Structures are given as C-alpha cells and as structure tokens.
Amino acid sequence: MNQLIESAKDIFQNNKAAIIIGYTKDKSGRTKPFIAHNSDEAEKLTFNHHAVNNLAVYLTRLEKPKDGKIGIVAKGCDIRAINALIQENQIRRDDVLIIAMNCNGVVENQNEEFSKENTQIKCKYCQLRTPNNYDFLLGELEDFELPEDSQQELMNKLEAMTPEERWNFWESQFGNCIKCYACRQVCPLCYCEQCIVEKSMPQWIETSSTTRGNFSWNLIRAFHQAGRCIGCHECERVCPMDIPLTLLTRKMGMIAMKEFNYKHGMNINEPTLIGTYSTSDNEDFIK
Amino acid sequence: MEKVEEKFEPKIAAFVCNWCTYTGADLAGTSRLKQQTNARLIRVPCTGRIDPVFIIKAFENGADGVLVSGCHPGDCHYNAGNFHARRRWIFFKELLDFVGIDSSRLHFSWVSASEGKKWVDVVDGVINSVREKGPFTQYKKINREFEIPLETESKL
Numbered sequence: 290m291n292q293l294i295e296s297a298k299d300i301f302q303n304n305k306a307a308i309i310i311g312y313t314k315d316k317s318g319r320t321k322p323f324i325a326h327n328s329d330e331a332e333k334l335t336f337n338h339h340a341v342n343n344l345a346v347y348l349t350r351l352e353k354p355k356d357g358k359i360g361i362v363a364k365g366c367d368i369r370a371i372n373a374l375i376q377e378n379q380i381r382r383d384d385v386l387i388i389a390m391n392c393n394g395v396v397e398n399q400n401e402e403f404s405k406e407n408t409q410i411k412c413k414y415c416q417l418r419t420p421n422n423y424d425f426l427l428g429e430l431e432d433f434e435l436p437e438d439s440q441q442e443l444m445n446k447l448e449a450m451t452p453e454e455r456w457n458f459w460e461s462q463f464g465n466c467i468k469c470y471a472c473r474q475v476c477p478l479c480y481c482e483q484c485i486v487e488k489s490m491p492q493w494i495e496t497s498s499t500t501r502g503n504f505s506w507n508l509i510r511a512f513h514q515a516g517r518c519i520g521c522h523e524c525e526r527v528c529p530m531d532i533p534l535t536l537l538t539r540k541m542g543m544i545a546m547k548e549f550n551y552k553h554g555m556n557i558n559e560p561t562l563i564g565t566y567s568t569s570d571n572e573d574f575i576k
Numbered sequence: 577m578e579k580v581e582e583k584f585e586p587k588i589a590a591f592v593c594n595w596c597t598y599t600g601a602d603l604a605g606t607s608r609l610k611q612q613t614n615a616r617l618i619r620v621p622c623t624g625r626i627d628p629v630f631i632i633k634a635f636e637n638g639a640d641g642v643l644v645s646g647c648h649p650g651d652c653h654y655n656a657g658n659f660h661a662r663r664r665w666i667f668f669k670e671l672l673d674f675v676g677i678d679s680s681r682l683h684f685s686w687v688s689a690s691e692g693k694k695w696v697d698v699v700d701g702v703i704n705s706v707r708e709k710g711p712f713t714q715y716k717k718i719n720r721e722f723e724i725p726l727e728t729e730s731k732l
Contacts, residue, residue: 447674448674452673452676452677452678453676453714454676455674455675455676456675456676456677456714457676458676459675459676460714460718485629493627493629493633494629499718499721500718500721501636501715501718501719501721504632504675504718505629505632505633505636508628508632508671508672508675509628509629509632511671512628512667512668512671515664515667515668515671516667537671537674537675540670540671540674541667541670541671544666544667544670545667548666562663563663563664563667566656566659566660566662566663567659567663568649568650568659570659570662570663570666571666572649572662574665574666574669574679574684575662575665575684575685575686576683576684576685576686576698576701
C-alpha cells in the first residue's frame with residue numbers, strides 16, 4: 290500500500306497528526322494494529338483484506354497526544370464507529386484525522402486468502418464500502434456483488450421459533466460464556482469508565498460465570514448497544530466461546546431501523562436515538 | 577422433601593412511578609376496590625428511573641411476571657421521563673422476546689393518579705395472564721445452579 294505510506298509520511302512531515310493508528314504486518318505475516326509515531330514508522334503501515342480490527346476502539350482508550358491530532362486508518366465500518374463516538378460527544382471531529390480506506394471486505398482467518406465467500410458476516414451486508422466521513426480517501430473499490438448473508442437465515446430461523454425454543458437456544462449459548470468481557474473490551478462503543486458489571490453496591494449483575502449471571506450480562510450488554518451498535522462484529526470475532534453475540538446487537542439495529550428508521554454512526558450531525566425521544570413513538574404494547 | 581403446590585399463585589413485581597401509578601393504586605385501595613394481591617409494588621420516582629436491569633433482577637429473584645407502569649405521556653412529573661422510558665421499552669421488550677421471554681410475562685401500562693379502576697383492571701389482567709402462563713420455570717431452572725444439592729448439604 291504505497292499510497293497509504295506516502296500519505297502517512299506526508300501527514301508526519303507536515304505535522305498534520307501526532308500519531309497514526311493503523312495496521313502493520315508482523316514477522317509471521319499477521320496483520321495487526323499498530324501505532325506509528327513518525328515517518329520512519331509510517332513505512333510499516335499497511336492495509337489489506339486481513340485488516341479486521343476496528344481501530345476506533347483506541348480513540349477512547351489512548352491518552353490524547355499533547356501535540357496534534359490522532360490519525361486513524363479506517364474502513365467503512367470503523368468510520369461508523371468514529372461517527373458514533375462524535376455523535377455521542379466522546380471525541381471531537383477536529384481531534385481526529387481520518388484516513389479512510391475503500392474496503393472490499395475483510396477475512397477473519399489470517400491464513401485464508403480473500404474470496405467473496407470467506408469474508409466476515411458484516412461484509413456480506415455492508416452498506417458503507419466507501420466511507421462517508423474522512424480527510425483522505427485511499428484505495429480502489431473492486432466491483433463485487435454482496436454474497437449470501439448466512440446470519441440473516443439464522444435470524445429468520447430464530448424468529449420463527451417458539452419462545453421456549455429460543456430460550457433453549459440462548460440458554461445453551463450463554464451457558465458457554467466465561468465472562469471474560471472480551472466483547473466489552475474490544476467494542477468501540479463500550480467506553481464507560483466504570484461498567485455496570487463492575488458496580489458492586491448494589492451488584493446488579495452477578496460476576497460469577499453461571500448461566501443466570503451470563504444471561505443478565507449478555508442481555509444488558511445487548512441492551513446498552515440498542516440503537517448504538519454500528520455492526521463491526523468485533524465482539525463476536527473476539528469471543529473465545531464463539532457465542533453469536535452479533536445476533537442480539539443486529540436484532541437491536543433492526544428494531545431501530547423498523548421503528549425509528551435510524552442507523553447509528555451514519556451522520557455526525559444527527560442526534561443519538563436513545564438520548565432523544567419523540568411524542569409519537571409507538572406505544573401499541575402499552576396498556 | 578419438595579412441597580407439592582396445590583395451586584400456582586404467580587409472583588408479580590410491579591415497578592410503578594411515584595406520581596401517577598402508585599397514587600392510582602393507593603386510590604384503588606382507599607376506594608375499597610377489590611383486586612388480587614399477587615403484585616408486589618416497587619415505588620420508583622419515575623418510569624425513566626427504571627433501568628432494564630431491574631426487570632432482569634426481578635426475574636432472577638423469582639418473579640413470574642413484571643409490570644411496569646407510570647404516568648400517561650405528557651403527564652410526567654419530570655416532563656419527559658416517560659418518553660425516554662417508552663423508547664427504551666420498545667427495544668427491551670423485543671430483546672427479551674428474542675431470547676425467549678415472551679410478552680405475556682412483561683407488561684407495560686399508563687395509569688394516572690385518578691385511575692384507580694384502571695389500575696385494578698390492569699393488575700388483574702396481568703396476574704391472570706401470568707397465572708395462565710404458569711410459573712417461570714426456565715428462569716427458576718437457571719436459578720437453581722446456585723442451590724446446594726441436598727446430598728451435598730448433609731455431608732457438609
């Protein structure tokens with residue numbers, strides 16, 4: 290990616306940003322997150338089909354550099370996370386320099402070559418392959434049709450089940466949860482200084498990894514993402530127990546779309562969904 | 577020995593707002609309206625105060641059903657608490673439905689301070705619908721993970 294390295298060098302030479310959060314290839318060939326501090330380090334930056342991580346998570350975790358902006362390499366789904374953070378007043382647009390990448394889909398398994406079929410689920414229904422908010426836009430968009438969305442099938446199957454069957458499905462899934470909180474740590478929108486699960490007086494969510502505690506944790510995590518999840522699927526990617534966590538957050542997103550025609554992180558000037566209200570919200574379910 | 581329950585009586589946790597529904601329920605009492613007594617009222621300042629985690633906690637603690645009730649839209653003592661709450665419930669009710677807690681266990685209503693009669697109808701309706709549905713055995717089952725089996729207890 291010469292284009293990326295050149296513009297990164299240009300950014301450092303003209304002091305447009307203090308650091309650039311991006312991807313690099315390590316010795317074993319794995320693509321991993323990387324922070325470049327100067328133009329020498331900028332040589333190591335890369336972007337390819339294995340750049341899966343959502344780097345927006347670092348924007349709220351990193352200490353803000355004293356001398357300049359944070360540069361960030363971002364693909365469509367990461368841009369949505371950055372937009373969402375701006376909408377929620379967690380970062381300011383002026384504090385970040387967005388180097389946006391046209392994205393042709395990413396592959397989770399670093400040993401697999403890119404093909405239409407083995408992209409992550411999110412790429413299969415991606416609507417933001419060309420980012421909508423950036424300072425630089427790099428990369429070429431290849432033309433490919435979006436393949437079958439296998440998660441939608443599972444979603445339809447679940448919705449067709451009886452509540453008891455759905456409960457059994459989730460009981461077996463949540464039963465596996467080991468409460469490692471990787472889903473929370475990797476989420477760009479889980480930025481609370483103290484998470485509700487760490488509050489102990491009173492303790493709302495049991496910290497022990499029992500099915501009951503797992504139910505409350507996963508339900509509350511999904512609820513806190515309601516109308517906020519930007520669908521980067523990082524939670525599901527990092528889950529060591531392979532729980533289909535994005536089913537829950539995607540469901541919340543579908544409701545936001547159905548009830549409010551709203552998608553989070555699409556427009557930085559739009560007020561957030563859950564922080565506002567309308568007097569005409571649906572109340573069919575309220576007696 | 578496990579007790580054999582002759583008749584199932586549901587436990588209902590009712591989260592009610594201080595300004596409307598609680599006063600409405602009080603009116604039902606002072607008017608001597610007859611109502612079923614399965615609901616335990618939990619008074620909160622406003623429906624906007626009800627974090628969905630309360631509802632999950634109620635199920636964890638053995639509730640068979642939950643009722644959430646507050647002021648009618650536009651009547652909120654804090655102007656907009658119930659509007660914010662309503663938007664949250666839209667998501668939360670769908671989320672619970674998606675994991676298999678169907679809507680017959682979670683009820684919402686608006687009951688004002690003058691609607692003692694409506695309160696009686698709502699609470700009776702909720703209790704009857706949960707009674708029909710039966711005990712919430714699924715949540716009780718995951719609760720039992722915490723209990724020490726009888727044979728282990730005797731060894732301790």
